[in-house]
Amino acid sequence: MKLLATSSLGAFAAVALMSGAMMSGALAETRLTIATVNNGDMIRMQKLTDDFTKANPDIVLNWVTLEENVLRQKVTTDIATKSGQYDVLTIGTYEVPIWAKKGWLVPLDDLGAGYDIDDLLPAIRTGLSLDGKLYAAPFYGESSMIMYRKDLFDKAGIKMPESPTWDFVADAARKITSSETYGICLRGKAGWGENMAFLSATANSFGARWFDEKWRPQFDQPEWKNALSFYIKLMRDAGPPGASSNGFNENLALFNAGKCGMWIDATVAASFVTNPKDSKVADKVGFALAPNTGLGKNANWLWAWSLAVPGGSQKVAAAKKFVAWATSKHYLELVAAKEGWANVPPGTRKSLYANPEYQKAAPFAKLTLDSINSADPAHPTVKPVPYVGIQFVAIPEFQAIGTAVGQQFSGALAGSSSVDDALASAQTIATRDMTKAGYIK
Structure with a gap:
């Protein structure tokens, strides 16, 4: 009986430790709420985020997908009132320099060595920058x-x-x-x-x-x-x-x-x-x-739907990881592998328009550029x-x-x-x- 009691106590302690570890793991999760527009490229991105979460199992993504006019209204209200409802914002070339000047956006000049910021098309990069610093990363660019x-x-x-x-x-x-x-x-x-x-x-x-x-x-x-x-x-x-x-x-x-x-x-x-x-x-x-x-x-016209991190966010590191993934060369290659080169998000990177596979698959590439x-x-x-x-x-x-x-x-x-x-x-x-x-x- 004494041995049984000791075993039971040990089992209870083990379960308690496991429960504590699980609770600790849950607390360690970072949940990012991403506000985005209901355009086809954004919907496709949501379907491909397993690639991101496998590499970042501690980050959970929560999507808020809205019609264009509604997105603009909600995101503008959120950032102006500093309510912090969203961790990643989908915004455009209009908002970026204005909001950056107000101190509402986190600079994105440190998205990792492999990001290759100099590969961004100059016209698109300039529109998303203030005083030479990038404040939003382009998901796709357009005219x-x-x-x-x-x-x-x-x-x-x-x-x-x-x-x-x-x-x-x-x-x-x-x-x-x-x-x-x-x-x-x-x-x-x-x-x-x-x-x-x-x-x-x-x-x-x-x-x-x-x-x-x-x-x-x-x-x-x-x-x-x-x-x-x-x-x-x-x-x-x-x-x-x-x-x-x-x-x-x-x-x-x-x-x-x-x-x-x-x-x-x-x-x-x-x-x-x-x-x-x-x-x-x-x-x-x-x-x-x-x-x-x-x-x-x-x-x-000239426009880019881009991903930005609101200033004062408590989840900047995780948000930047997601922004870097979604706007990277790797993401373009991921879409190409799943959907074909013609369907990658256009208008952001010089290397895409120099890619013979893209040129061959996308008859509209030159006219877009x-x-x-x-x-x-x-x-x-x-x-x-x-x-x-x-x-x-x-x-x-x-x-x-x-x-x-x-x-x-x-x-x-x-x-x-x-x-x-x-x-x-x-x-x-x-x-x-x-x-x-x-x-x-």
């Missing part, structure tokens, strides 16, 4: 371009130029419109990063600008009226019904279903529209530069401006102003207001907010 149905163009006897004008695009869209296919799909959903990304870049090509050299809004000028009138007439003649609700994902779905003859949007879409798993028209897609009006500016390299955020418009940014204005106030203006223009597309009324409202909103913020003296 914008035309994606079109070669079969529909051939049937209509039309040949797409490498650098078409807006008049050519509009004429072609009307010619290829049929009972089965809309001639063109363009963003109409309200948001500074939704319809206003497209419309700002388009307006640049028409000679318009958000503000003059004294920060006075320019929506009362003829260039904006020409751009907005052209867009709305084109969409009514050759676009899908309900276009005022369509953003990137909605138009991608329409194009891949064979419902759009042309789509002008982010270059990142190229891998989805040419992937037979996603697209019914994968073997029929051609590409061309974003349109122009002959004034010297094409309607192409040319579009990114030709975008000039420092000189976005035909006339001089006091701001940096192509499809946005790099000032903190733009997020609110851009969204409010986007709502006016989306309403005009839906038919709830006229072009003149939408422009007048945009002028009033922008003038009020810029005066309140002290830009207009």
Whole structure:
């Protein structure tokens, strides 16, 4: 009995030790909450994170995947209020320098010896840096371009130029419109990063600008009226019904279903529209530069969806490990092994565009790189401006102003207001907010 009692005591002690070790292990886990956008490349990344967690078993990933406008709202509120809800943020070229200047982001100049920061495309790296320091690592970079149905163009006897004008695009869209296919799909959903990304870049090509050299809004000028009138007439003649609700994902779905003859949007879409798993028209897609009006500016933008770590985070080391993994050369090779080279996140690294396997697999590679390299955020418009940014204005106030203006223009597309009324409202909103913020003296 004495021996039995001793054995029982030993067994109890062993169980207690094991329980303590397990509890200690659980406490040692770092749980990262990652806020991201519901785009295809981000969804794919979530499916591949076993590669990361196997190498980092002490880090648990918790995903919050949101529609673009909602993501921006929630992430901006979180970081501005320092609530610490997220450990890794998916943000873009607009937010990074502004938030870095406010001290809201952790510098990312120490992502490990193998990261090769100098391999990042200069245009993309510059947009995510402040005073030479990287504050967000690019997951994918993009400009914008035309994606079109070669079969529909051939049937209509039309040949797409490498650098078409807006008049050519509009004429072609009307010619290829049929009972089965809309001639063109363009963003109409309200948001500074939704319809206003497209419309700002388009307006640049028409000679318009958000503000003059004294920060006075320019929506009362003829260039904006020409751009907005052209867009709305084109969409009514050759676009899908309900276009005022369509953003990137909605138009991608329409194009891949064979419902759009042309789509002008982010270059990142190229891998989805040419992937037979996603697209019914994968073997029929051609590409061309974003349109122009002959004034010297094409309607192409510059953007990068990037991963950043909020300042003051208690999990910086683990967050940086994840950011380094998701934006590394290794991750590109992982996607290539699983999905093929054509489907790796584009627009971030020089080595990708020098890779013969990628060049062979991605017929859109050169046009994507040319579009990114030709975008000039420092000189976005035909006339001089006091701001940096192509499809946005790099000032903190733009997020609110851009969204409010986007709502006016989306309403005009839906038919709830006229072009003149939408422009007048945009002028009033922008003038009020810029005066309140002290830009207009």
